[in-house]
Amino acid sequence: MCLAIPARIVELEKDNAVVDAMGNRWRAKTTLLPEAKLGDLVLIHAGFAISLVDEEEAKETWHLLAEIADFDQTQDKVSG
Amino acid sequence: MLERIYKAQTVMDSACKAFGRRINIMEVCGTHTVSIFRNGIRSTLPKQLKLLSGPGCPVCVTDQSYIDIVLQLADRDDCLIATYGDMIRVPGKDGSLETKRTRANVKVVLSSEDALQLAKDNPDKIVVFVAVGFETTAPATAVVVEEASAQSIDNFCILSGHKLVVPAMRALVSEKNHNIDAFLCPGHVSVIIGYHAFAEIVERYGRPCVVAGFEPLQIIEGLGEICRQLSAGKAELKSVYTAAVTEQGNITAQKIMADCFEEADGFWRGLGKIEKSTLKLRDKYSQFDALKRFNMTETPVEDTSGCRCGEVLCGLIEPPECSLFKKSCTTRTPVGPCMVSSEGACAAWFKYGPERKHRQ
Numbered sequence A: 001m002c003l004a005i006p007a008r009i010v011e012l013e014k015d016n017a018v019v020d021a022m023g024n025r026w027r028a029k030t031t032l033l034p035e036a037k038l039g040d041l042v043l044i045h046a047g048f049a050i051s052l053v054d055e056e057e058a059k060e061t062w063h064l065l066a067e068i069a070d071f072d073q074t075q076d077k078v079s080g
Numbered sequence B: 001m002l003e004r005i006y007k008a009q010t011v012m013d014s015a016c017k018a019f020g021r022r023i024n025i026m027e028v029c030g031t032h033t034v035s036i037f038r039n040g041i042r043s044t045l046p047k048q049l050k051l052l053s054g055p056g057c058p059v060c061v062t063d064q065s066y067i068d069i070v071l072q073l074a075d076r077d078d079c080l081i082a083t084y085g086d087m088i089r090v091p092g093k094d095g096s097l098e099t100k101r102t103r104a105n106v107k108v109v110l111s112s113e114d115a116l117q118l119a120k121d122n123p124d125k126i127v128v129f130v131a132v133g134f135e136t137t138a139p140a141t142a143v144v145v146e147e148a149s150a151q152s153i154d155n156f157c158i159l160s161g162h163k164l165v166v167p168a169m170r171a172l173v174s175e176k177n178h179n180i181d182a183f184l185c186p187g188h189v190s191v192i193i194g195y196h197a198f199a200e201i202v203e204r205y206g207r208p209c210v211v212a213g214f215e216p217l218q219i220i221e222g223l224g225e226i227c228r229q230l231s232a233g234k235a236e237l238k239s240v241y242t243a244a245v246t247e248q249g250n251i252t253a254q255k256i257m258a259d260c261f262e263e264a265d266g267f268w269r270g271l272g273k274i275e276k277s278t279l280k281l282r283d284k285y286s287q288f289d290a291l292k293r294f295n296m297t298e299t300p301v302e303d304t305s306g307c308r309c310g311e312v313l314c315g316l317i318e319p320p321e322c323s324l325f326k327k328s329c330t331t332r333t334p335v336g337p338c339m340v341s342s343e344g345a346c347a348a349w350f351k352y353g354p355e356r357k358h359r360q
Helices: A055-079 B002-019 B030-038 B064-074 B097-103 B112-121 B138-150 B165-174 B187-193 B195-205 B216-231 B251-260 B283-288 B309-313 B345-352
Strands: A005-013 A016-021 A024-029 A041-045 A048-052 B023-029 B049-056 B079-083 B106-108 B126-133 B156-162 B182-185 B209-211 B237-239 B261-268 B272-281
Touching: A005 A055, A016 A041, A024 A048, A041 B187, A048 B138, A048 B187, B002 B023, B002 B049, B002 B216, B023 B030, B023 B165, B023 B187, B023 B216, B030 B049, B030 B187, B030 B216, B030 B345, B049 B165, B049 B309, B064 B079, B064 B097, B064 B126, B064 B156, B079 B097, B079 B112, B112 B126, B112 B138, B112 B156, B126 B138, B138 B156, B138 B251, B138 B283, B156 B272, B156 B283, B165 B187, B165 B195, B165 B272, B182 B187, B182 B195, B182 B216, B187 B195, B187 B251, B195 B209, B195 B237, B209 B216, B251 B261, B272 B283, B309 B345
Parallel strands: B023 B049, B023 B182, B079 B106, B079 B126, B126 B156, B182 B209, B209 B237
Antiparallel strands: A005 A016, A005 A041, A016 A024, A041 A048, B261 B272
């Protein structure tokens, strides 16, 4: 339940942000991370940015998420 | 990357040889448990190194009485239940939220903001937010309680099931028969509370505490660091998740959480009552407290199903040692919360199978 996804802030007005991870975009709040700026990479948990994160870490996580998605799809095909 | 894995494994091997007995490391966090199983990390470890899955899955440690209150509220026509998806299948005395969903008053939300929005969109209903989770999730609840208060959204309330990680770790190592040599500490809880929060476990109980992220390399390096300390006879506080975790954590989130909540004694499944281990709303926000609003109290009930989730959560047994495991208790027909939650130890064992052969 403590999963957090790294995403880039692509829109920001007050503490309302739109974030992007691997082309997926969704709304998130920066209330818990007031120092976050447009273009920053942040960790998003349950709709809130909780920390800044570096580029290398974000790319590593995105890469793994993509792998898991591919793997799960393969599993579905095998079982279904 | 391979070089770093090899280095960590060499440290683990020599620690196991030097230690002369089995090394038990508890991964506190359910998200670690899933990553460890999904990535097959157990099979890469020396056989003398054992990983115990700890009480870090919020769904798993939520007491049955809390679930029963949620289900009672779901039966009311004037209520809308807003819950994270994780809670939807947990069985109570009388079904689960999934079975109540046919009544159309149970909504799955992805954030606390969605729950508050639900209240704004449904002024004729009282929205009850099923607020579970550790310190990672609690600040998000605090933000919307403050928002609801500032905007006078009176038809919103929360049922706080928020819990604190360090008091649970303290309770585990205070038990006489515990077998925990060290803790792999949760990455995203630590983003909020800072790795300094585990200092007490290191200093008072002499157990190494190492914070790691959730990628396989992070976990392996974290385990390697623990083994380095154990073989040197040391207990230290360290984070290998330097990309996101600082010593002091997210101060803004801590302040918002502290303004909204106070620590209270509370019940954990398997661990019983733990002092100052849960978060309850401060008096100034009592109008948003679902327990007060509906005049209800949590009364712990004895579990008579034969489920041994409690012992699993304390690291005392492994899931296959429970007589229900893979028989009456499966991921399709879960008896206990460790099988319901995708982050539960039983579900991970069930899905990814028994440990494969070790390297040596």
